[in-house]
Amino acid sequence: MASVDEPGIEAIQERVRRLVLRLIGRHDVLDDVTQSAMEAYIKARPTYRGEGPIEAFVDRIAAYTARSWIRKRHRRNLLREVAESRTDWPQMPPGPAEEAETRDRLRRVLEILEYLSPRYRVPFMLYYVERKPIKEIADIEGIKESAVRTRLHRARLEVTRRARLDPVLSQWFEELGGKE
């Protein structure tokens, strides 16, 4: 039953889709994960008691579904998929060299994030990509704010370590350092 100020199903679907995309970082399974999240939302909707914004309720479900999807994938499969995605990147339109460089950088960043377990990856994406405050992430994840900070710290360490091993990202890292 819709309540006051509740967005329509289309808006919710769009919100879920965007969040799922950012959390899983992939287009090829986006529809399926979004559909799962929407099914979970439809199932869980009656339990929403209006105690917080519906958006937070939706985000929790989307994050949970995305996390479950990430968790289910075996590391070996994951590596294979990542390897295949190097040659199969149809969503990215061809562009000038600068755009190609950006796309390459994005691909490398996403590959690094693939290595993070959902435990670290989801807070990382919510904080650095979605720019959500720590408190909101804690609500979504159902953990304490201090736990979010810890996970972010560990995620940062892991991402940085892997970025330093990557020739393109390590150079980017150095450029950022040079700006200081």
Next chain:
Amino acid sequence: MNDRRDTDGRKEDELMLQMGDLIRQELPRTDVSSSKWMHRGWKPAPGKIAALAGAAILVAGGAILAAGGLGRHGSGRGVPPVAVDREHGTVLEKAVAGRVSLAEGDIVVVRGQERRALRVGDEIVAGDTVEAAPGSAVGIRYEGGPTILLDEGGRLEVASSQAGSLRIDLLDGMVAVRTGAGWPLSVRGANAEVRVDAAVAAVRAESGRIVTAMASEGGVEVVRSDGGRSFEVGRSQLLDLRTWTTTDGVQAPAIVGRLALVAGETAAAVPAKEPEELDQQTEKTTSLIVRIQKALEAGDVDAAIALIEKSGKGQSGTRFNLIAGEAYRQAGMWPEAAEAYLAAAESGQGQQAERAFLRAASILYRKMGKTGEAARVLDDYLERFPSGTLLDEALYLGGVVHAKSGNSKRSRELFERYLSTFPSGPQAARVHLTLAKLLAMKLSDCASAVDHVEAVVKKAPGSHMAEEASKIAVYCKKGEPKEGK
């Protein structure tokens, strides 16, 4: 050294922020709107849609429902394809049924005696048999209508295509049907017949389970009469074909047709009920519900309550009681809300009733502090819906409520049932924790509590629940459980 660490920390954080910006700006550059799904190579996830061997799919461009006439499973079998001379294996009439909108991997069409590979844009005509090799998938877009998606290892035959109607026999594998509304009609189970057009979907099946995804405006969902979206077939039942329309900014459901599923060998669609045939009482109730909902959406709870109390006398339908419960809940009128939800729970069926039960219990427990009554409501729910769709919620809440009301034994029973039924459920870690507390502090059973403590630490390491669990472990080690400590 510290300076160096600080600089590195800033650099790391800056890098992370840059990465975040990069992802945020670049990743969604492709259109992520759902309306484009059909064109972007969507295919059903394996396991998401069960195999539908022997099913027939009928896509109709016109009327809502044909009266009767749906035969046995794979009902197209008895009707020869009009466009193919089977004896000679030639196409008599090239009636374009649709075009290939997705071709991943090895897709082959068998037309007459010819066998050739299919590519995106190719025409599909009546009599064609389409095969998707393992690891492949094909989408066939019916002109102006839905897309039929055949997953890997599947085989289908376009049985007929005439007068704006397309019928497909699924010979092997699995299919999904994506309507114009963007959401697919998912079908699980064997021997199902699905008939879809841009506005209406209908399902006939003899066994298995049918699940329809939620439809947005313009799309149609097949629902049980009580509003549930999934149903077991194999027993007689009437299903509603429901669409959503917006009037004065209020989204409301409208029944556009009805389908009879009859147990046994045959199942027949019944003609759609014309809107004007809906009885006046139904219309009156629907109108009242829409007005109440509109008031709620406008934030005017008082107006909604006034409508309920002025015009709602004599109303006893489930939908009315549900919206009344919602209005009372928003107004903070807890006894009235609980009463309305309980009435909806009693009169309703399926998911609507389940939802009403849980809302009533939640209000009784959380808002009115009536744990005993809440516990009884939840026990009623569990008796009536032993395999309900909200079973996990009910078991969890039931465990909590019984614990609060002092019935530790029943609480333990419900929590243990939760864990055995939903070992990885969203509340599993919390249930382990609560059960550990209950066992250690109320039932003096530290030996059993320790297992749950370990489960919490394993399921939610580093969380505050794990911290609490470790305190219980310490408590148990001391070996002096005290009531209420």
